[in-house]
Amino acid sequence: MNGATTSGELRAHNRVRLLRAVHDCGATRTRSQLTRDLRLARGTASVLVAGLAEDGLLHEEPAAEHTRGRPTLVPGPHPDGPVALAADVREDAWELAACELGGRVTVLAVRPHDGTPQDALGPLGEAVAAHRRRLGHRVIGIGVALAGPVRHHGLVDIAHLNWRSVDVPALLGLPAPSQAEGGSSAPGVPVIGNDTAFAALAEARRGRLQGVRVGLHLHVDFDPGGVLVVDGHPVAGASGIGAELGHMPLGGGDRPCLCGARGCWAMDVGANALLRHVGLAYGGGRGREQAERVLATSQEAVRANAEALGRGIAALVNAHDPEVVTLSGHGVELRERAGAALLAACEPLLMTIRRDRPPRIEGSALGWRGSLLGAMESVFDAFLTTGGLELWRKDHPDQGRDTPDRQSVTHSTLGGERPL
Numbered sequence: 432m433n434g435a436t437t438s439g440e441l442r443a444h445n446r447v448r449l450l451r452a453v454h455d456c457g458a459t460r461t462r463s464q465l466t467r468d469l470r471l472a473r474g475t476a477s478v479l480v481a482g483l484a485e486d487g488l489l490h491e492e493p494a495a496e497h498t499r500g501r502p503t504l505v506p507g508p509h510p511d512g513p514v515a516l517a518a519d520v521r522e523d524a525w526e527l528a529a530c531e532l533g534g535r536v537t538v539l540a541v542r543p544h545d546g547t548p549q550d551a552l553g554p555l556g557e558a559v560a561a562h563r564r565r566l567g568h569r570v571i572g573i574g575v576a577l578a579g580p581v582r583h584h585g586l587v588d589i590a591h592l593n594w595r596s597v598d599v600p601a602l603l604g605l606p607a608p609s610q611a612e613g614g615s616s617a618p619g620v621p622v623i624g625n626d627t628a629f630a631a632l633a634e635a636r637r638g639r640l641q642g643v644r645v646g647l648h649l650h651v652d653f654d655p656g657g658v659l660v661v662d663g664h665p666v667a668g669a670s671g672i673g674a675e676l677g678h679m680p681l682g683g684g685d686r687p688c689l690c691g692a693r694g695c696w697a698m699d700v701g702a703n704a705l706l707r708h709v710g711l712a713y714g715g716g717r718g719r720e721q722a723e724r725v726l727a728t729s730q731e732a733v734r735a736n737a738e739a740l741g742r743g744i745a746a747l748v749n750a751h752d753p754e755v756v757t758l759s760g761h762g763v764e765l766r767e768r769a770g771a772a773l774l775a776a777c778e779p780l781l782m783t784i785r786r787d788r789p790p791r792i793e794g795s796a797l798g799w800r801g802s803l804l805g806a807m808e809s810v811f812d813a814f815l816t817t818g819g820l821e822l823w824r825k826d827h828p829d830q831g832r833d834t835p836d837r838q839s840v841t842h843s844t845l846g847g848e849r850p851l
């Protein structure tokens with residue numbers, strides 16, 4: 432069934448399954464629930480948990496509430512356990528976070544930048560290096576989300592910032608994915624991806640696209656981006672740059688876009704379009720605060736943006752037949768503030784056969800954290816394999832001997848706000 436033939440292989444396979452289950456449930460399920468979920472014998476589960484705890488991968492805590500008798504134990508992240516560093520690089524600032532097994536996020540640094548690749552990525556590279564030194568062997572990888580199409584080996588283009596083939600790994604001071612042995616699972620090699628595709632991945636793992644066979648995720652920041660999600664996987668395209676729905680002519684106009692095409696959806700949806708609508712300067716990743724003010728105060732600009740969003744959604748629904756359309760970034764506010772206008776623009780453009788059962792249009796469950804969480808998930812995807820765990824074990828022959836900075840990673844919830 433799983434290709435595991437010897438007892439050693441079966442054990443290695445079950446270690447991955449158990450850690451994956453703990454990670455995916457957000458470290459909320461008890462040992463006995465996980466034992467049932469994974470159809471393990473109780474003795475097998477005990478041996479697995481003990482081994483994973485010994486390797487510094489799991490730690491059990493008593494459940495918050497339990498009835499009389501033996502305490503119920505919940506497997507979660509080990510205090511010296513694996514940490515994924517994840518960064519969300521937006522057009523005007525970046526955020527760097529440490530993420531533990533189960534998805535708990537601790538924000539390590541937030542820094543504005545001037546929109547140039549050097550000012551955005553140079554200091555981020557320094558921050559990553561400093562936290563890798565501090566956290567030592569705990570760092571299992573680095574995921575970086577960027578607001579533009581990322582080609583293989585980490586070259587990114589962000590048209591409205593005038594970034595052309597920017598070599599992200601080089602500016603971060605990290606090896607490029609192709610040059611390193613072992614692919615992206617090697618600890619120093621970053622996983623670099625598009626912010627929309629990462630947000631879609633996070634939505635599929637922890638948000639409103641969980642269990643959805645065909646979904647469409649749209650992320651609206653300065654520009655809109657979007658990607659089809661099939662069976663939990665964003666459809667990345669043949670060369671990894673498939674999440675560019677913002678550059679389809681879905682807005683109905685023919686204005687030239689900074690990407691080189693005309694009539695792009697990005698001209699009518701997103702923060703740049705809000706600024707343009709009220710006659711303010713736009714582009715270059717500037718004006719986030721002004722755009723938020725427009726979003727809060729100009730019903731007219733919000734309605735125009737929401738209608739353009741609705742028209743584009745109708746075209747995409749006609750093409751792809753998704754079960755659910757999820758919105759993140761400003762898309763959540765557009766839906767909340769002008770949902771009726773959005774639907775009124777969308778519905779007449781749906782094919783007749785789709786109008787009886789149009790897809791649900793829902794706001795993301797993950798707030799603005801989706802891109803960061805998706806970057807984190809990609810790092811854990813590379814780690815939660817028999818090879819990844821074997822590498823960890825080799826690097827940690829004696830967990831008790833060296834103690835990296837435990838205090839420096841404090842816990843917060845998935846939303847990142849409420850300390851535990």
Ligand SMILES: [Zn+2]
Nearest residue numbers: 678688690695
């Ligand atoms: Zn364009």
